[in-house]
Amino acid sequence: MLVVNTKAYLEGTGQKAIRLAQTCRKLSGEFSTEIILAVQPSDIPGVSGQVTTFAQHIDAVKPGSHTGHILPEAVRAAGARGTVINHSERRLSLKDIRDSIIFSGKAGLRTVCCVPRAGMVRDVAVMKPECIAIEPPELIGTGIPVSSAKPSVISSSVRLAKKVNPRVRVLCGAGISSREDVEKAIELGASGVLVASGVVKARSQEKTLKDLLRGF
Secondary structure, eight states, rough: EEEEEEOOOOOSTTTHHHHHHHHEEEEHSSSSOEEEEEEEEGGGGHHTTEEEEEEEEOOOOOOSOOOTTHHHHHHHHHHHHEESSSSSSSSOHHHHHHHHHHHHHHHTTEEEEEEESSHHHHHHHHHOOOOOOOGGGGTTSSOOOOHOHHHHHHHHHHHHHHHHHHTTTEEEEOOOHHHHHHHHHHHHOSSSEEEEEHHHSSHHHHHHHHHHHHOO
């Protein structure tokens, strides 16, 4: 699984988000790896017809008086098939993580839950998200891959997750930008990677995506 998070970059917003989604759809026909694009709520309708689309966040609220919140049912209706939960730029408490996973499931959304350290993996794995993405925050956006800088974080995260939830998949995030980074992550037991600026802000998004996909 290759998850591309567009964050709030202009290079992944509006028409540029649609073009990136079209590139992902093209490459999904060439490679056997599932490609998921996590976008801002406003971009979900435009990209969901091109590639499997995730929201970058949802709020654990029921339909009703929740002005300014992101309703799980709303992103599902807009075309999203899943959501990212607890990204380092949108941190939640353990209770809110649990509630977000529950509410996402009720709305029919898949879940990728981010954790900043291996010590949280067990607590989150028992909540039964589809995937856990291990992302040390100090490496995000640095270009220094966690698969090289902190390989034990990946291997220990996989081990801890599988002990309590054999079905959960562990993804590797933070600093992933090349085929070699992906190969190392897979070697350490990860089922995929979560990337952002390395793809979205790349001079050639297609070339960078191809390089990453060859690492699987």
